[in-house]
Amino acid sequence: MSMRHISEGPSLVVYQHAEEAGFLAELRAQAVRAPHYDLDDLRTLDERLEAHLDGLRIAGRAGLDLLLRQLGAQASGEVFAATVLACESGDAAVLARIAEQLRAFPETGRGFAAALGWLDWTSVEPWVERLLAAPEPLFRRLGLEACGRHRIDPGPALPAGLAHAEPGVVARAARSAGELRRRDLMAEIRAHRRHADEAVRFWANWATAQMGDEEALEPLRRFAGQAGEFQWRALSVLVGWQDHAFSVAWLRALAHNPAQRRPVILGAGLLGDPLAVPWLIRQMHELPLARIAGEAFSLIAGADLALLDLERSEIPDFDAGPTDDPRDPRVAMDPDEDLPWPDPARIAAWWQANGASLETGRRHLLGRPLDEAQCRQVLCRGRQRQRNAAAVALARLRPGEPLFPTDAPTKRQQVLLDAHG
Template identity: 40%
Template sequence: MISTIEAEVFEQHASEAAFLWSYRDAAVLDPLYDLESLGELDERLEAHVDGLRLAGDAGWEISKAAIDEEEPGSVFAPMVLAVERRDLKGIAEVLDVGGAVPALARALVSGLGWVSFSKVRAILPGLLSHRVGPELYAIGIAACAVQRQDPGAALGYAVGSSDLRLRARALRAVGELGRADLLDEVRGALGSEDEACRFAAAWSGAVLGDTAALRALGAIADGGGRFAERACAMAMRRMEPALASTWLRAIAGAPRGARAALAGAAALGDPALMPWVLECLGTPELARMAGGAFTMITGVGLEEAKLRGERPAGFQSGPSDDPEDEDVAMDPDESLPWPDREKIGAWWGSRGKELKRGTRYLVGRPMEVAWLEEVLKRGSQPARAAAAVELALRGARRGVMEVRGPAWAQERARTGS
């Protein structure tokens, strides 16, 4: 029997673990975070998970009670503890709550990525089985993918599934894991009517060097849908700079095309596009994204270089306080600073000639393998994600390193230790 004080301490651990996981879920994409600061956040999160772990059965019960809240962060710690305890009933309980809900499934997969793969491997036969539903199978594939462990024949089955969520996750895993043996299956999905499957196939095909995938990425970027920005960015990584610049300008002129084109400009890294990027600084809806592209190409942080500006008067983005406002979409650029257009223009006018047109840059230096490895070690999270993809495209690494995983696991993967 635990005391009231002990119960309160354990409940605090569960609450803090849920909060920190949600915070971390945003941090892995935040330019303010790098591997070192992500590691510090991971240590804080692990400390609360460890508090529940050391509490034994009491910690497990209190952690498990939180899953009824059906909030993403609340299922992370229970998943970690259940797998570590080899508690099959507990694992089933957590999966029953979150397996079919995409937002919760993300946290479940994150929990499976937090635990050593030797412990995850023990439950894979129950997830990667023809007897389970596609939701659980997708979690099994995702668990292998985030740990960058090959699920073997199970992946080949999943890429041909009639369940679209499972198929899309499996198609993405093909590229993440560098499974070139499944390229024919990937090509077969490029014409899928499902946008998520089509994008996942095109992304993985591009990682594996397939030219048909490049055309599919272009079509997705042209379409202006929810995958347009990511499709444009990946397409740029596979195009020659001169052709890519021409194509980007066409995309930018299309309705809703400017954001996709800015994502592509940041991925391409060609200074020849900077005049257009600087123009976008004058449009409030694009200014922060354009500032991010400027930083991604030049390596110049707006805060550090005193190039940060102010939010334009009257500009609104994200959900408002008005209960009558039906637009509840989050601000996609919330983590990006507002740029000062005049100061950035002056900086480019005096320093821009140092960057050679037609050369691809990532945070200030040409994209060479040694520099990409350095960015993977020390860069911001968006820059690290770009470096991981670029290294895979160059064959320097098999598959794409996971830059959202636990910092200690990333360090092992990065160094090969």
């Protein structure tokens, strides 16, 4: 890049703001599901992101034009930043340019939807109304997602979405209906229980299960046994809505299959019954399962492995992948990368000294009996995956309230938490 180009275009500072805003937007999308971020960490990340967005706002048109030039196949973060600026300024021409980007690269729509969720509802409402009325399924789906992120009922657009021909629209409508607890749409959602599209099938059953539909539990059990994006969500709903004794027996039956040990570990942690702790400690000896077993133990017992010195003194020589070898089938990133390595002997000793205070046969969350007060405490103090578990559990205890949005901007989350003391 020549100095002449720099002098005539945006300054290096503006380039930095654009780069950091895009990077932090992508990082935030991962952080809201990460095991090592708590609400304070997320708040710090939000403040950093907002600071770079402020820098782009100050840069004016130069900052926005820079973002638009950077759009492309891998530009979800840039789409996020450009959408924020365009919605705030009411720039329909820029939003039309972003729409072209979304048509060409639909996968970057996640940045667009995140931006609509980031902004205050008053800033995005006019644009969301246009999306909900759009003839293109892509934009209809994004409008429904924006409403879901804000926990705003889209009105007639929701049943219209459930009746849409495009599976992506139907799936998003079912999810939003579940998040909003639209029991009046139960029949319309249940009609998609056996839909050919996997996402539609999952979100339809996920939504109605949390409205008391017992027939939705069996389809969710199939999702719980399959690795993939729906597994954790299926498990969290199942352990909340199934009979406790049934869940214990179901997980025990799954545990007989070695290939199902990971979902059983996840389910045991979410179920929160101290009865599972000795088995979880045994799983910590197996390196591929050790860290997720440690997380499940903490979810039940409330023991912070790092704070209580319950980690291994040396990190094991274990590589979950991926590698540079094209013949290596391990192409996915290590799902437990951000979890500590538990020391089974230290944890067993700690449990021997402290475990008697937790009653077997009863659900616990971070060391305390699971109730509304503890769910709200974890939403305030827990890490993101713990907070996600608390949100689902709270939805079971408060079935008339929308699902708590643990991925919302932290300012909005704090308002919701403060409203309940």
